[in-house]
Amino acid sequence: MSPELNFRDLCHRCNLAATHQRQVIYETVLSLHGHPSPELIYAKVRKKVPSISLATVYKNLRTFIESGMLREVGLPHGSLRVESNQKIHHHLVCVECKSITDLDEAGIDPVRLRQKLPPGFQVRRISVDVLGTCSQCSSRAPRSSRF
Amino acid sequence: MSPELNFRDLCHRCNLAATHQRQVIYETVLSLHGHPSPELIYAKVRKKVPSISLATVYKNLRTFIESGMLREVGLPHGSLRVESNQKIHHHLVCVECKSITDLDEAGIDPVRLRQKLPPGFQVRRISVDVLGTCSQCSSRAPRSSRF
């Protein structure tokens, strides 16, 4: 399972050209195995491909997310959103149109932590987001896939 | 329980001056009872206080979030973050320094939906984020409170 082979296969399955830049970006994200920002990825990738541009990194991260090769952490990135609903509740989020709907707490099994957290971590709240596509966006042309 | 009285009390408890702008912003967010963006709030507030500036809206939303009068939806707003971990897992997020750590799926009871979702909504995944402050940030000067 050489990474080279895997990457080409992955790209072919996603109908993406297997370019050098693309491969370096992808493998860099894998090597960072955390939750790196575009800037950090850019900095690392640059060491291998000094001529690469930040725009290429952004374009490819989006491409990877859309094709399911990578995942975006948290809500699909948009603007600040604020809420006044003080009751415990969760959110139904459309990853296409970014609409957010409240879900009553009763609709989801209560979340309980079974795991030891890092010492000193003070939990403030637990947020549950159900991500997907709403009916309108589901019927429109699908943008991202998954396999 | 007139809103006027409530608002002044709230502000006093948070050591905030109860200004007219602040009150209109706060009540506007309540009246929208959804997940409004700063721009939407600004547009609505402007109808009551035409001279208000967008900066004031932003400043006060941040103030409200810090003092616990409002809540920010989703992760504390920063830059795009990407991950390659394909296993089901969840996140431990520090709301101060924005650090993200993976939590193994086994550490949290499996989330199951008991509630009927809007028809046509296609669930893609469920994201669970444990929000709080990490040990380092907990020991530093606390920024936001809650009562």
Place this chain on the structure above:
DNA sequence: CTAGATGCAAACAGTTTGCGTCACT
């Protein structure tokens, strides 16, 4: 050969900041 990918620079959206003036306490 051709569709699509890259690199650059410029544009853009959302958000924050500095500063002089004004208002709440």
Place this chain on the structure above:
DNA sequence: AGTGACGCAAACTGTTTGCATCTAG
């Protein structure tokens, strides 16, 4: 009276886009 809030404009960060050139298939 003094601290902090407001309004304005300018700065800034993160991200996207247009376009000419290049490259994988």
